[in-house]
Amino acid sequence: MPDDLPDDPEEVRDLSVRLILLLGAVSLLGSLVSNGARSVTGPYILLLGGGAAVVGLVAGFGEFIGYALRSATGVYVDQSRSYWKVAMAGYGLLVTIPVLAVAGRWESAALLIIAERVGKAIRTPARDTILSHATTSVGRGWGFGIHKALDQIGAVIGPLVMVAALALTGGYAPGFLLLGIPLVGLAMMLLFARSVVPKPGHLEADGGDRETGSDLPGIMPYATFIFLGMAGFANFPLISFHLKAQSIIPDAAIPLFYAAAMVVSVVVALLVGRIFDRVGTHTLLAIPVLSTVTVLLAFSLTPGLALAGSLIWGAGIGIFETVLRASIAESTAANLRGQVYGTVSAVFGTAWFVGSAVMGVLYDVSLGHIVAYVVIIETAAVAAYLWMYRCRIAMRLQEGIGNLIP
Known part of the structure; x- marks a missing residue:
């Protein structure tokens, strides 16, 4: 197919939908592979002779580097515009998963696990930038919602395959x-997607070359909001630990809670995508609300409330990445998207790491301390949102005044 896209908006929209679905299928398969492996890497390292400390270190460092490196890869994507090459290189590192089958020592397994996370850091800014172009004509929220839903389906199937x-x-x-x-x-799907739209920037009216006009309300208030919102968002390992430690439900039921939460995340990703296309960045305010409600319910001693909290946690997962990526695509100039995606992803991962560590420590003190921490941190997140919103209004006023000056 030639690089120049059809002039008919409907044809461009159809092409964009095809690209979103293809990348969604790619993410489904990639998530199937990575999450299938991650569901058993802990016991596998133990089997190979590694201790609990090794498991914790490998998992923590892998997740940290998987987010931290995205700021660097995002800058490279913006400078090189080699979206497909970078995405393919990142997905290529998934080959480390089947290689785990022949890892005879825990050290080898640890390196392979970390390498897979590096691949995640490489591919994500490039993939999200491609998607940001594809969602222009179909709606940012809806496009990213479809992609997130497909990705989460893979996250559910992967562990089941390993089981x-x-x-x-x-x-x-x-x-x-x-x-x-x-x-x-x-x-095969990734290669086909590249053949369908070799230059995804052309899916935007300006060819993806717009370098000014971004109304993202400054990276600092936006990143502050994301950091605070994510730092108060509990992780499921801590929730599952609570369910077992307090004997709230049988051990066999804990994976069912997680599976139910993932199903909710798929549905919510689609719904919130539609909502974002109507109300915009105000959808972000759902994040501190859901984070607070999650901790109030999920750490309950009542099975029904704990289940409700787990389902709301799943809703939060569906909202976070859908709204996060859609808002960046909507508000950031095309030449900066890779960098912004990488930077915000690094903030996102760091906040989750810090918040999880703090809540893990506080759990040993009392559940009340966790609730107090989350309420305080999410209140601060709301304040950061107001800061972000004020900056956004100020920037729009400046742009309006600038347009009045001949």
Whole structure:
């Protein structure tokens, strides 16, 4: 297909939808592979001789580097505009998952696990920038909502594939090898997506070359809001620890709570995408509200309330990345999107790491301390949103005055 896209807006929209669905399918398969492996990497490292401290260090460092490196890869994406090459390089590192089957030592497994997270850091800013162009004609929220929903479906299927492999073979190696099969489909879909739209910037009316006119209300207030909102968002490992430690539900029911939360995240991602296209960045205010409600319910001693809290946690997962990515695409100049996606992702991951660590420590003190921490941090998040909103109004006023001056 030639680089120049059709002039008919309907044809451009159809092409954009195809690209969103293709990248959604790629993310579904990629999430299937990565989450399938991550569901068992802890016991696998233990099997290879690594201790609990090693498991915690590898998991924590892997997640941290998977977010922290995105600011650097985002800058590179903006400068090189090699969106497809960078995305392919990042997805290519998923090959480390089937290689885990032949890792004979925990040190080798640890390096492979961290390498997969590095791949996530490489591909995400490039992929999100491509999506930001594709969502121009279909609605930012709706486009990113579809993509997030497909990604979450893969996150549910992956662990189930590994469970089936363990049940049938009794070993981890066959499961890791089985996860290599979706990689073939992933590579084919990624290549096809590139052939469909080799230059995704052309999906925007200006060809993706707009360098001014961004009304993102400054990266500092926006990043502050994301940091505070995410620092008060509980992680499911802590919720599941609470469910087991307090004997609230049987152990076998805990994965069902998680699966139910993931189903909710799929539905909410689609709904909130539509809502974002109507009300814009105000949708972000749902984040501190859901974070607070989650901690009030999920850490309850009543099974019904704990389930409700888990489902609301799933809703938060569906909202966070959908609204986050859609708001950046809506408000950031095309030549800066990779950098902004990378920077905000790094803030997002760092905040989740810090918040999880703080809440883990506070849990040993009392549940009341966790609730107090979340209420304080999310109140500060609302204040940061007001700061962000005021900056946004000020920038629009400046732009309006500038347009009046001949």
